Amino acid sequence: MIKFDVLTLFPEMFHGILDDSILKRAKDNNLIEVNFHNFREYSKLKHHNVDDTPYGGGAGMVLMAPPIYDCLVSIDGYKDAHKILLTPQGQKYNQTKAKELSSYNHIIIICGHYEGFDERIRTFVDEEISIGDFILTGGEIPAMVLIDSISRLVSGVLHNESSAPTDSFENGLLEFPQYTKPYEFNGLKVPDVLISGNHQEIYKWRLEQSKKRTKERRSDLLEGGKNEG
Numbered sequence: 338m339i340k341f342d343v344l345t346l347f348p349e350m351f352h353g354i355l356d357d358s359i360l361k362r363a364k365d366n367n368l369i370e371v372n373f374h375n376f377r378e379y380s381k382l383k384h385h386n387v388d389d390t391p392y393g394g395g396a397g398m399v400l401m402a403p404p405i406y407d408c409l410v411s412i413d414g415y416k417d418a419h420k421i422l423l424t425p426q427g428q429k430y431n432q433t434k435a436k437e438l439s440s441y442n443h444i445i446i447i448c449g450h451y452e453g454f455d456e457r458i459r460t461f462v463d464e465e466i467s468i469g470d471f472i473l474t475g476g477e478i479p480a481m482v483l484i485d486s487i488s489r490l491v492s493g494v495l496h497n498e499s500s501a502p503t504d505s506f507e508n509g510l511l512e513f514p515q516y517t518k519p520y521e522f523n524g525l526k527v528p529d530v531l532i533s534g535n536h537q538e539i540y541k542w543r544l545e546q547s548k549k550r551t552k553e554r555r556s557d558l559l560e561g562g563k564n565e566g
Contacts, residue, residue, distance in 0.1 A: 339441065339491055340370040342412050343480055344405060345448040346387065348373035350477045354485060363494045371484060376408035388451050397452025405447060405458055418443040420462040421483070423476035424454075427465030430482070434466070438483070439490040446483060448476030509558055511551045513543040 343351070354360055355371055363369045377387050381403070388398040409415055419441045428434070438444060447462065459465070468479045488494055516527040530542045551558050 338368055338370065339439065339487065340372070340418075340443045341484055342372045342374060342415075342418070342443070342445045343448065343484075344374050344376050344408055344446065345475075345477055345480065346375060346377055346450055347448075347475065347477055348375055351481065354481050359494060360485065360488055363488055363491065366493065368491050368493050369484075369488045372412075374408050374412065376404045379404045379407040379411070391452070395452075399452055400449060400454035400458065402455040402457045405454075406461060409445065409447070409461055412445060414443055415445060418445045419464075420445045420447070422447045422449070422454075422459065422462040422465045423467070423479045423483075424449055424465050425467050425470070425472065427467040429470075430466050430468045430479075430486075432486075435483075435486040436490060439487045444483075444487070446476075446480045448480050450475040508547075509551075510547040511555055511558070513546040513550070 345351075351371070351373065355364065360369070364371065377385050380387050380401075386401075387404045388400050391397070391399045409420070412418070419438070421438075421444065423446065447458070466479070466483070468482050473479065514528075516531060520527050520532070528542070530538050533539070548559075
């Protein structure tokens with residue numbers, strides 16, 4: 338089982354992905370545990386502010402260190418947990434990192450917001466992660482990405498344990514084309530090899546198609562950029 342603790346100003350945003358489908362079953366079966374901590378509750382200011390204007394001037398508001406620190410240290414086992422700060426300046430997330438993180442028993446995720454955060458917050462964590470080179474309004478969506486991608490690697494979460502190893506990026510290649518009934522649709526037929534019953538030829542065809550598709554759509558994966566994205 339993996340335990341996730343998420344520091345966020347908007348815990349209600351997570352209900353959708355955690356209260357339905359695969360992640361809900363994973364929670365119900367005690368394969369994952371997800372807890373939310375609103376660090377606004379740890380602000381000692383009169384109006385429970387968690388942000389302020391930056392020293393030196395500039396646009397926007399900056400998250401203050403004390404509320405986040407006090408929230409973090411209130412979590413049972415926080416010292417031994419693997420602590421992650423979500424930020425555009427972090428290491429770009431990929432499937433290799435998801436596999437690495439799935440080996441931890443306890444992960445704490447800090448979601449940023451507003452213009453940025455006090456630089457001293459970086460000293461609270463073990464690593465910083467970015468899900469891509471674009472800007473979001475906060476760290477909640479990236480946190481959902483991490484929780485989903487890590488959880489599906491936990492044994493027992495997926496009904497079909499053999500499906501994960503064939504997903505895109507698992508072996509550095511994009512997934513091969515898939516087909517199901519009917520055999521012919523809008524004049525397009527299922528490739529004959531897939532109904533041949535020859536599993537060796539099917540495996541060969543799928544590998545060739547994965548390589549072809551990766552070369553056409555994500556050549557960077559074949560040029561030393563394995564698993565980027």
